[in-house]
Amino acid sequence: MSDRAPPGPFERAIADWAPGTGLAALLMLWLTPALAEGWSWALIAAWMPVPIYMVHQWEEHDGGRFGAFVNKLLGGEQPVLTPEAIFLINVPIVWGLTGVGFLFAVLIGPAWGLLGLYALVTNGLVHVAQAVAFRQSNPGLITAVSLFLPIGFWGLWLNGDAGILAHIAALAVSIGIHAGIVVHALRRMKEEE
Numbered sequence: 001m002s003d004r005a006p007p008g009p010f011e012r013a014i015a016d017w018a019p020g021t022g023l024a025a026l027l028m029l030w031l032t033p034a035l036a037e038g039w040s041w042a043l044i045a046a047w048m049p050v051p052i053y054m055v056h057q058w059e060e061h062d063g064g065r066f067g068a069f070v071n072k073l074l075g076g077e078q079p080v081l082t083p084e085a086i087f088l089i090n091v092p093i094v095w096g097l098t099g100v101g102f103l104f105a106v107l108i109g110p111a112w113g114l115l116g117l118y119a120l121v122t123n124g125l126v127h128v129a130q131a132v133a134f135r136q137s138n139p140g141l142i143t144a145v146s147l148f149l150p151i152g153f154w155g156l157w158l159n160g161d162a163g164i165l166a167h168i169a170a171l172a173v174s175i176g177i178h179a180g181i182v183v184h185a186l187r188r189m190k191e192e193e
Helices: 009-016 018-035 041-047 049-075 083-107 110-134 141-158 164-192
Strands: none
Touching: 009 018, 009 083, 018 041, 018 049, 041 049, 041 083, 041 110, 041 141, 049 083, 049 110, 049 141, 049 164, 083 110, 083 164, 110 141, 110 164
């Protein structure tokens, strides 16, 4: 018998957050017609990144797929992306961004939904670029191509009148988050050398 204490709820959440995202997303999508009754198309577009990103995270992260892929590809099996970093990126940052974007779209105006929509498009394009650059599939590519890009571009089209500054700001936030992930991974690679 081990003297080590069993993992607490936070440790379990870091290790096992991904499977629940798919189930939660399916419930959210199933309830969307009832929830969205009376919403404008722009508001529906602002909502969609919330469950769609969760479907993507299920494909990408269940079983530690993406972390293992990145660590093998960039780190030679070294932990370039740790489970803690993956959790931080996906739960508070991605869920926060898409959730705040939708909440503010409801409370302030639909242009706030651009935050989640640009996250979909940017992440979708990153998955495609990664597949082309490395000439191989990657965890998350299927939902990036089949869901992120069509829904993201559809939502951006619906919000075409949001104003150029709103589009630039939302795109800058999305690119900034992705750039931060790359900087983190590069820093970890140097630490592991």
